[in-house]
Amino acid sequence: MPDLQFKIQSAEAVPFAAVPMLAFHLLVENSSHGQAIHSIALHAQIQIEAPRRRYSANEQERLLDLFGEPERWRQTLRPMLWTHADVTVPGFTDSIAVELRVPCSFDFNLAATKYFYGLSNGDIPLILLFSGRCFYVGNSGGLEVARIPWSKETRFRLPVSVWREMMDGYYPNSAWLRIRQDVFDRLYQYKSHAGVATWEEALERLLAVPA
Numbered sequence: 038m039p040d041l042q043f044k045i046q047s048a049e050a051v052p053f054a055a056v057p058m059l060a061f062h063l064l065v066e067n068s069s070h071g072q073a074i075h076s077i078a079l080h081a082q083i084q085i086e087a088p089r090r091r092y093s094a095n096e097q098e099r100l101l102d103l104f105g106e107p108e109r110w111r112q113t114l115r116p117m118l119w120t121h122a123d124v125t126v127p128g129f130t131d132s133i134a135v136e137l138r139v140p141c142s143f144d145f146n147l148a149a150t151k152y153f154y155g156l157s158n159g160d161i162p163l164i165l166l167f168s169g170r171c172f173y174v175g176n177s178g179g180l181e182v183a184r185i186p187w188s189k190e191t192r193f194r195l196p197v198s199v200w201r202e203m204m205d206g207y208y209p210n211s212a213w214l215r216i217r218q219d220v221f222d223r224l225y226q227y228k229s230h231a232g233v234a235t236w237e238e239a240l241e242r243l244l245a246v247p248a
Contacts, residue, residue, distance in 0.1 A: 038069065038173075038183055039067050039069050039072060039074060039171050039173050039183060040067065040068035040069050041065060041066070041067055041068075041077075041167075041171060041185060041189060042065075042066045042067075042068060042189075043063060043064070043065055043066075043165070043167055043189060043190070043191045044063070044064045044066075044191050045061050045062065045063055045064075045137075045163075045165065045191055045193035046062045046063070046064055046134070047061075047062045048060065048061045048062065048193070048195055048196075048199060049062075049199060050199065050202065050203035050206070051138060056140050056141075056207075057140070057141040057142075057143065057203050057204060057206075057207045058138055058139065058140050058141060059138070059139045059141055059195075059199070059200075059203065060136045060137070060138050060139075061122075061136070061137040061138075061139065061165075061193070062134060062136060062137075063124070063134065063135050063136070063137045064132060064133075064134050065077070065079075065126055065129070065132065065133050065134075065135065066131065066132040067129075067130070067131060067132065070131055071130065071131070072130070072173060072174070073128070073130055073173065073174040074126075074128055074129050074130070074171065074172070074173050074174075075128050075172040075173055075174065075180060076125060076126060076127060076128055076172050077125070077126035077169060077170070077171045077172070077185070078123075078125060078169045078170045078172075079123065079124050079125070079126055079137075079167060079169040079185070080121065080122075080123050080167065080168045080169045081121065081122045081123070081124075081137060081165045081166065081167055082118070082121055082165070082166040082168075083118075083119045083120050083121070083122065083139065083163055083164075083165050083166075084116050084117065084118055084119060084163065084164050084165075084166070085116060085117050085118075085119050085149060085152060085161065085162065085163060086116050086162040086163065086164050086192070087104075087114050087115065087116060087117060087152065087162070088114050088115070088116070089162035090159060090160065090161075090162050091159075093157060095157055096155055096156055096157055097110075099154070099155035099156075099157075100151070100152065100155040102151060103148060103151045103152060103155065116164075117148055117149065117152070118149075119149045119163070120139060120140075120149070122137055122138065122139045123169075124136070124137050124138070141200070141203065141204075143204055143207070143208055143212065143213045144213060144215055145212065145213070145214055145215075146215055153197070153200050154212075156197045157197070158197055158198070159196075159197055160194035160195060160196055160197065161194065161195040161196075161197060161200065162192070162194055163192065163193045163194070163195055164190055164191070164192050164193075165190060165191050165192075165193065166187055166189075166190045167185055167187075167189040167190060167191075168184070168185050168186070168187055168189075169184075169185045170182050170183070170184060170185065171183045171184075171185055224236075224239065227239060227243070
């Protein structure tokens with residue numbers, strides 16, 4: 038029976054993708070040497086291990102919306118789910134390298150986006166929890182299937198610069214904000230009556246009004 042091990046070797050932005058996307062270079066190894074793997078239907082749950090890094094005063098300020106005041110971080114700073122990803126691993130014997138592609142959102146209603154955006158530099162501590170099915174050649178020579186247990190996992194520190202450079206390529210000097218339709222209608226009406234040319238100018242005028 039296969040004994041699979043997983044390791045992320047590196048990560049980079051996928052060039053010319055339709056949406057922002059990261060490619061994690063995943064090494065899959067079978068500790069049962071010489072056993073033929075037919076294919077693997079692999080699923081990965083990716084979590085952000087927020088407590089596994091330090092934060093500057095500026096980052097603590099930028100993450101206020103997510104974790105609250107730094108004095109409360111002992112209670113509020115917890116691992117969080119980022120996303121799920123799937124890949125079909127082709128046949129191999131001892132080891133194989135594949136790309137695990139992960140679409141990335143710039144929606145600031147998502148906790149993961151707020152977290153990534155709040156970091157100035159350093160790394161993003163990730164843990165990938167694997168599951169799925171492994172199809173392999175059994176001792177009788179026939180094709181057999183085995184489940185991949187959730188205990189199969191690997192950690193990886195994604196450089197913040199990789200995420201920032203990717204988003205800057207898709208949204209240069211800009212950000213994406215989704216709001217309710219009725220709020221947009223009110224903002225659109227304000228922009229029209231104020232006679233301003235851009236959304237930035239309309240928002241700047243509203244932000245300049247004393248609370």
